Amino acid sequence: MALIFPVLLAFFLVFIVSFWKTIQQILKFRKYDDKIPGPPTHPLFGNVATFKNKTTAEVSQIFRDTADECRKMGKNVMKYRILGKLYVWPLNGKAIAKVVESTTELNKGDDYEFFLPWLGGGVLVEGFGERWRTHRKLLTPTFHFAKLEGYLEVFNSESRILIECLEKYADSGATVDLFPYIKRCALDIICGAAMGTKVNAQFHHEHPYVKAVEGFNSLAIAHAINPYYQSDFIFWALGLKSQKDKFLNTMKTFTGGVIAERKAAIESGEVEKETSKRKMNFLDILLNSGESNMLSAEDIRQEVDTFMFAGHDTTTTSLSWMCWNxxxxxxxxxxxxxxxxxxxxxxxxxxxxTENLNKLEYTERVLKESKRVIAPVPAVQRKLINDMEIDGITIPSGANIAIAPLALHANADVFPNPEKFDPDRFLPDEVSKRNSYDFMPFSAGLRNCIGQKFAQMNEKVMLIHILLNFKLEPMAEFKATKPMFEAVAKPSNGIPVKLTRRLI
Structure with missing residues (x-):
């Protein structure tokens, strides 16, 4: 009995230490609960109750509904607070302009901290500074338009393998979930085009890297919206730290193998070592920079992991929703x-x-409309260094600003009847009526997506092969599968379709 009090005191002290930073942030941000539009906020917990027991698909709808309610009240900004984290969402292009055009407010938001052990140091999550500028400048030539043409061979060859994998469903008439097939194809394309390595994920249906990425992303959003998980002690005690570490080990082991394989192939003379950056692929540029001591081995691993994740996951999600649409x-x-x-x-x-891709007109508009209806990346974050005024409202330093296509693209004031799929929204005359930031699936400004041209070309080639070979018919209602609020908006119940061979 004598030990009970010291033990309880020890647990209490651990709890206080674990949450001390959070407590300080709650005291700072709670004064804004009534100053920034948004749902009612508990003085201590903020809007934690809003997300209790909600799926990530339901979270997406919550954000869209709140955005609609705020706009109906004439507000162009909304907020949520999760304990000591304040999230502010500008709701139209004009409101978001100050953020994306800033040359100083470029640091990533709080929720990216979860990704630091995996992607920290890469151009996606690295804080803005000299290190980020150096890496971005180094990698930019990889995505030059002239370089992209060299990737077409891999885009085409892996897309044909995708078609071969799907043919049995066209022959049998059975329903197929396109999502995992597209995902494996996109991973093979990333490894082949950008890394010069063949991994055959399309023939390895339980690829551990794919499963680990999905698990890690789900854990990241759970950590962001669950107040208990934000205590390092509780996160560890529930076994979630061990789960996170397992995912990290799987992902790092896979990319480490990709790097080692390419490096060995170059050193053995199996592949010729290029001397011109214009001819090098993504990984070769990194390896060359490692040799010249511009990048450490960990720098190379982080950039490879960043591109592997961003390159295959966003393309998969975008093309999957395009097929569903x-x-x-x-x-x-x-x-x-x-x-x-x-x-x-x-x-x-x-x-x-490339020549034929440049002739696409109607298809281009359809692809854009698909990204508007369901944004592949629902939101990214910036963490303010200084106070910022948006739409007449002061947003405090330390707040997270959401650059959120999820909300921007569903704005009925800009896109009337936003649920309707209408490619004519992207006719030149219609585009000219809008603020340029009302539609930005790849973000904008200095921290826009460095690989967007690669992703767009990749998606187009895969789509062309799919639609030239098959007619797609839905095997469920449109909203039977919903976009999930994660790093990418993967479909909650896949993309179930029936494939019919085109009679040519």
Whole structure:
């Protein structure tokens, strides 16, 4: 009995130490609970109760509904507070402009801290500074338009393998969930085009890297919205720290193997070592920089992990939702197909070329509309260094600003009847009526997506091969699968479709 009091006191002290920073932040931010529009906020817990027992698909809808409510009240900013973290969402292009155009407010938000053991130091999550500028400048040539053409061979070859993997479903008429097939193809493309390495994920259906990325992303959002998980002690005690470490080990082991394989191939003479950066792929540029001591081995690993994750996950999500939108809009799907046939011809074995990609017009608009209806990346964050005024409201330093296509793209004031799939929203005359930041699936400003051209070309090539070979029919209602609020908006119940061979 004599030990009970000291033990309880020890646990209390551990709890206080664990939450001390959070307590300080609560005291700072609670004064803004009534100054910034948003749902009612508990003085201590903030809006924690709003997200209790909610799936990440439900979280996405909560944010969209709150954005609609605030706009109806004439507000262009909304806020949520989770304990000591304040999240502010500008709700239209004009409101977000000050953030994306800033040359100083470029630090990533609080929730990116969860990714630091995995991607920390890479251009995605690294804080803005000389290190970030050096890495960004080093990697930019990898995504130059002239360089992208060299990736087409891998885009085409892996897309053909995807078609081969899907043919059995067209023959049998069975329902297929396209999402995992697209995901494995996108991973093979990243490894082949950017890393010069073949991993054959399309034939390895339980690839541990894919599973680890999915698990890590789910754990990240759970950590962000669950107040208990934000205590390092509780996170550890529940076994979640061990789970996170297991995911990290799997992901780092895989990318470490990719790096080692490419390095060995170059050193053995199996592949010729390029001397011109214009001819090097992503990984070769990093390895070359490592040799010249510009990057450490850990720097190289972090950048490879960043590109592997961002490159395959966002493309997978974007193309998956594009296929779902096509399946539910057969008239639009047919118009896309007709344009593809007019440009690429009837031979499905022909390679997609840069010249022909540049002729796409209607398909381009459809791709943009798909990214508007469901943004592949629902939101990214910036953490303010200084106070900032947005739409007449002062946002305090330390707050997280959400650059959120999830909310921006669903703005009925900008996109009337936003639930309707309408590619004509992207006709030049319509685009000219909007603020340039009302639609930005790849963010904007100095921290825009460095690989967006790569991702767009990759997605187009895969889509062209799919639609030239198959007609897509939905095997569930549109909202039977929903975008999840994670690092990428993966579908909650996959992309279940029926494939019918095109009769050419």
């Amino acid at each position: 096509m399946a539910h809009n057969p008239d639009i799907q047919e118009k896309v197909y007709e344009e593809l046939v007019s440009i690429f011809g009837e031979d499905t074995n022909e390679d997609v070329t």
